[in-house]
Amino acid sequence: MLEDNPRDAELIQELLEADHFVCEVTRAQTRAEFVAGLENAGINLILADYKLPSFDGLTALKLALHARADLPFIFVSGTLGEEVAIDAVKIGATDYVVKSRLSRLVPSVQRALREARERAERKKAEEAFRRSEMYLAEAQRLSHTGSFGWDPASGKIYWSDETYRIFECEPTIEPTVQLALDRTHPDDRMRLRQILDCASTERSEFTAEHRLLMANGSVKYVRAVAHPSTGEDPESFIFVGAITDITERKRGEEERDRLRQIEADLAHMNRVGMMGELAASLAHEIKQPIAAAAINAMSCTQWLCGDAPDVTQASKSASAMIAAVTRAGGIIDRVSSLYRRGTPARELVDLNEIVQEISVLLGNTADRNAVSIRTDLDPALPTTTADRVQLQQVLMNLMLNGIEAMHDTGGKLTVASKRTEDSQLLISVSDMGIGLSIDEAERIFEAFFTTKPRGTGMGLSISRRIIASHGGYLWASPNAGRGATFQFTLPVEETASSPSAV
Template sequence: MDLTTRVRNLLRTNDTLPTTSREREAAVNQLRRSEAYLAEAQRLTKTGSWAFTPGKEGWNYWSDELFRILEVDPRQGPLLLELMGQRVHPEDRQQVVDRYLKALNDKEDYVLDHRMLYPDGRLKYFHTIGHPIFNDAGEIAEFVGTSVDVTEQKRIEEALRRSEAYLAEGQRLTHTGSWSLNAATRQIFHSSAEHTGMFGFDPEKGLPSFEDFLQRIHPEDQEYVLETLQTLMRSGEDLDLRYRIAAPDCPVRYMHTIGHPVLKESSAPGEYVGITIDTTERRRLDQEREQAENRLRRSEAYLAEAQRLSHTGSWALDPATGKIIYYSEEMFRIMGLEPTLDPPDSEAISQRIHPEDIPPIIEGIERTLAASKKCWIVMDQTTGSQGLEALLKELQAELEFRVVSPDGTLKYVRSYGHPIVDKTGHLTEFVGTIVDVTEQKKAEFERERLRQWEADLAHMNRISMLGELAASISHELKQPIAAGIISASTTLNWLARDEPNVEEARETATATLKAGKRAAEIIDHVRALYTKAPPKRELLDGNEIIREIVALLWVEANRYKVSMHTDFAAEVPMIMSDRVQLQQVLMNLMLNAIEAMKETGGSLSVKSRLNQEGLFQISVSDTGPGLPAAKEKQIFEPFFTTKPQGSGMGLAICRSIVESHGGCLWAAPNGDRGACFNFTLPVANHYET
């Protein structure tokens, strides 16, 4: 059918157009008003209110609307809380309980969306808001709130998604008005209600004139419209105009007018018939779509750059075929592949994976595919979700493997995968990321090397301390050994008499045993410091450790005329520490103090106390030359030393040991003379919390 025939048919149905247009206009206007009201009235539409007291059985209040949307007979009264909870969809119950308990505990509002499952199997969607009401004591007296039935909104959203497919065809008729005029005389023969309303006129007040319509055209477009009409009078061609209108108190709108000359005897010369389409909304949608596309392009560009900077690539796998269906640009770079439009095949990928790592990857893929088939079986044979959730956990994949680049470079990568499951439980996709963790691996190797190096240095530090203690230890051992020899000789004398004195012999034999145990304890202390054993933390009495080291260093202190004093805090709690490491720290600090005073003699004081932070604190102070000027912090740095033969690692190791226990080591001047080293350790209850 040509345009002339269509226009003639349009004229024949001219009498019915006003009525149809008015009905359409009324429906459209009603829809617009309803949409405007809905935005403001959503808080009230299909909303039920309620109130209850926590811990009290039953409800304080149910509104009539709540009875209606929950489909409960008001004569039966509100549902019991237990029955109400059973109405909540099983998958949403825990969320509802958790959110309510959190609001009750934190004394705050709670907002949640959940589903209600009715006895006949129907499902409704609700939006619930709860608000606590407090009494004079600041406790929650009751919760009041609303539950909104948003099921219809859910259905509308679904319908809107379906209607998008029809929008392309529907745009040809929406906001379209018909008209006819004589271009020569500018006489308007017809203007439909929709066409008249587009220009801001009331169709009920009659047909506006050409000049009235012209005044509603945007001033910048009026001359263009008039020149086009004059040209048409000379040429008799079809009309195609795009212009703007500016009706009073209305925003500027964009119009598209199409017209065709009518060539028949009954028509006046220069008569045109046509339609005018309001394209403002379409123009807005086009602009929004263009803006969205621009944002999407920028987002993709930012994502690609972010993946490049973080060395992270993304991928997607089709579980049905096991084929890669998406590969980001960074994935190609990480795997050492040339970027292409299509994802690489499994053969190209396997060529880049280290041969030793291929078997576990294949095993992981096979396990994933097998688990996905189990998901289908579970959904087909049962209606429960627990079995499905357990299987989905099997689908959580994390693999670490090596990538060999064409130039032989080795990379370490970590792959994470996550299943995408539809509502029926079918696994539709498997998506994930691959992160290049080569630098992280190198850092881990380096940290391990440094930890080993530090352990070796600590061991050497212990050995060096043993050398310094050799003389004092030998002197310390002579005492229990000599006492044991004397006691043994005395025992023999008591037994050699004509009438052996067994009681006296038993006492001297006991003294011999004590002397032997004392020697063994001294040897065990030395062996513990020498043995390269792993740390072993246990509950210890901090004061007892101090006593042990003071007893061990007593001879060393006396050799250099250094007096030792102790001041123990009473009733301090136990500490969780490695005995040998704590002994090492304390011995190192005390030996440093003795060495600082060996030329002049002096006083060494060891104190323990529970500080204000509740930490066990040990202080080792001396009356030596004091700390190096302005180097209180530098003395703890590795290889810094003030001793001619020092390694510079003793204090660094001490600080490392203390910090590994959660404590702190620092130094300060000891009044006018000497230095004071302090370190703290958490007490046992700190570890428990």
Template sequence: MSPSLRVLYLEDEAADAELVQDTLAMEGIACDVSRVETESGFLTALQQGAFDLILADYALPSFDGVSALKIVRQQESDLPFIFVSGTMGEEIAIEALKIGATDYVLKTRLSRLVPAVHRALREAGERTERKKAQEALRRSERELRQVVETIPAMVWCALPDGSNLLMNNRWTEYTGSSGAGLGWQAALHPDDLQRHMDAFRACSAKGLPFEDEVRFRRADGEYRWFLVQGMPLRDEQGKILNWYGIVTDIEDRKRAEETLREQANLLSLTHDAIFVHDMNLRIRYWNRGAEELYGWTAREAEGKISHELLQTVFPVPLEQLIAELLSNGRWEGEFVRTTKDGTKVVVASRWSLQRDDKGTPLAILETNNDITERNRAEEERERLHQLEADLAHINRVTTMGELTAGLAHEIRQPISATVTNANACMLWLKRDHPDLEEACEAARRIMEDGKRATDIIEHLRSLYKKSPPKRELIEISDIVHEIVVLLQSEANKHSIVMRTEVPSDLPKITADRVQLQQVLMNLMLNGIEAMNETGGILTIKSQFGQDGLLLISVSDTGMGLPAEYSDQIFNAFFTTKPQGSGMGLAISRSIVESHGGRLWATANSERGATFHFTLPATVAA
């Protein structure tokens, strides 16, 4: 692929254009992309630059890709034009292909972009291959006629000049006349007569088999299409004595052919695998996309039973699939199929049933898309998500293990207070004149201390517990208070004062409580460790911004961020601590981003550092 590929890109989103350029670059397609957003910019670019390829979004605020396509086809009829859109449906895509688009690619499936570009550029530069493709398409169209042929047939016998010697009853029943001699011509459509007779005389002169499609008038005056076929009977000298043939009603076939030809011809321009079955699932049409995906040529595939050739593993029994197709006219699902070289591929398959005017099923149009890599990517993404969850749990357990002494002190305080208040209560009750008011007050304090101990234990259990994420409405002030309580002893041990500036009227957030506790605990512990030898102040703030985001910051007065490592502190396994794992900040950023927020760090103007993160707020109606 040439490194100087020039691309004109009609796109209003710069990020989308960069993603497309990166996608091409990753596959070795280095290109110079000129992005425009308006009609005037598009026209100017066309006039000023000689482009190799045009990419276009379907809809823009002040312009649209279809209008751009029409302009290009008027000026540069051979310039490849590919739609890259996130909103383009199949019907719109077909309309775009009708008016000259080379292909279309959904933004959600950019894996198709590189093959589409390769194919578009190849076809634009290889006219010889295009002629071969057109010839193959014409051959496929002729073969496609067999999909919907119907009977009954009318039998005829004629002299070399076309005069009928015999027509069977089916002719008489249809036309209401005998058709003897040249009388059959009265039933022939006037527009077809001359052409039909010229073709017949040419075959008679050369002694070739005869075949033609014409319209015959029914007894009630309606015209229907028929296929006229004939073979010559010769004498010993090779002279034609008579013609014998049949006339077959192909009206339903002609209509179905037109529909299938239009669909197959247009969709064949895409990278999708398209083929047509008859009602016995025997392949009658096989496009280039099918050749590329499965490996068999059209000549090798046509005539074979599709699911036997492709060794298809259906998601439901084949009989159930056919029953649903006959009932609804459509079926969609995923198959596992085997290619010619034995490779297993997963395809998204769409089946469309074609019927004649009487509702009789004639053929099945099937479209396949290879989704093997997409499924693998989804499985890998799920595996990575599970790994992140496991690492986050390990990080929480490790952190809690390091804080065991401080946490034990936090739990011991309310328990000791409970014992003290219980003894006081007993003393008030054992007096000669029991003081019930003081005893009740002591009992109330016992309940408060017990609840406090229970709350601390529950918070610890939630952090130790390994469970799937659970999103719920949460007050950020509650989370801050819970972590302050857990880390109070650790802060006291190092002469660190913790301050909170969290207004009580902040909107709630939708988040996983345990994950959010983990983020705050990681950031606050980092701040405490930064001041563990000097003491200082740890400040936790929160405020609601006009952008609809809740901003939470954790600020310390410690040593500050090391300048040489400022870009690396969020990388997994990077740490400046002698005993650190290097996972705390990486996991925290992953959690914040999974909630739709952002985590970053800044150096304070005087001493220390501040870690900030945002979360989308849920504002009550």
């Protein structure tokens, strides 16, 4: 309260208190006192006289407006003329009350305080709103997700800043469906148009994944989702949605696909590379049933062409011929799967059966290297869910490596299967060859690591990957005596992991 007259000051306070205002009055009479009072954060209201011995109300008003624009400022004065009062309100006073009509004081103070409170609340709400707007804009920028609104009836479209950035449009440009379509890659335009047409006629939510072709020729992948939202008028609706720039994710996926393909190609090359080794064994394996078929064909002809043709005997020979040829076909089938570039498939497999198959196929290679293959298989071995061709590939890699390690010396290659105590399948391949040095034991699993003049160094890295993709582990250890042992585990139960294209 800026007031030099103590009696007036008392009167004003009494009036307010009579109306249940709880007042704590800080009285000022000089400029210094007034300025000091302005610094008091607890002040809610300024009541000011107009004329004081050493100070004046107008200057006080200007000081208050400068320092505390939020504080209501009411002139309470005896000398305030109408004109001056209006001027004072013009420059920012909240109200004025003449001392001869102090009955106006209480309503004036009440209104001033109410309005100040409302202003403060509005300001707080605006600040909260601005803050949430800022957070939203930041979140949109960080997640590369812009928002949009679209009124299909009027064609009006709203874009957030991030949506403008995704479309690389100046924020001054008014967005339209046509603009969005123009920015869309020509190959995706038709599809997008259909999606939008369909969604707006059926009032249904939509998702569109399409490309944008930017002015500089670069391509962006975006994904838009929107749903219809009804306003007050249930007849009208707008789409509210979000559009995300998914270019990085798409590029990542493409890169992963590319790597997966390279891996699959390498695995395939590895399999085809091994086929050379198998050729001799295969020829031998297939020759037997074919020779048997030829003999049966011969006797069949004899039974038919004699003086008294014996159809019963002839058909017996023909049946034997069919059996022999079918057997040859079966051998080719089993091996040709290694040539094919099939997608991985899971089935129930009997590992013992695979070990035996590969042992037969590698028989010739083993013979040439003076290696004898021994198997030590657990007859009660449970089956596992796995990709048969991939497991054949692993065994062939390990067994070929073992044979190659005994190239100079010959020896015994032992393949064993058993069930471990923690219920896994364990296959081990042991040789009596050159063995492994400590620092080689891990490096041999690196792709392209080889110590062989014509090696590729792919066998072990591919094998380890295959076993890992089946939920197992493949490792090597030096033998106590000569040679090395390679072992891998496989879960008995079906694994949740999906097969990968190794």
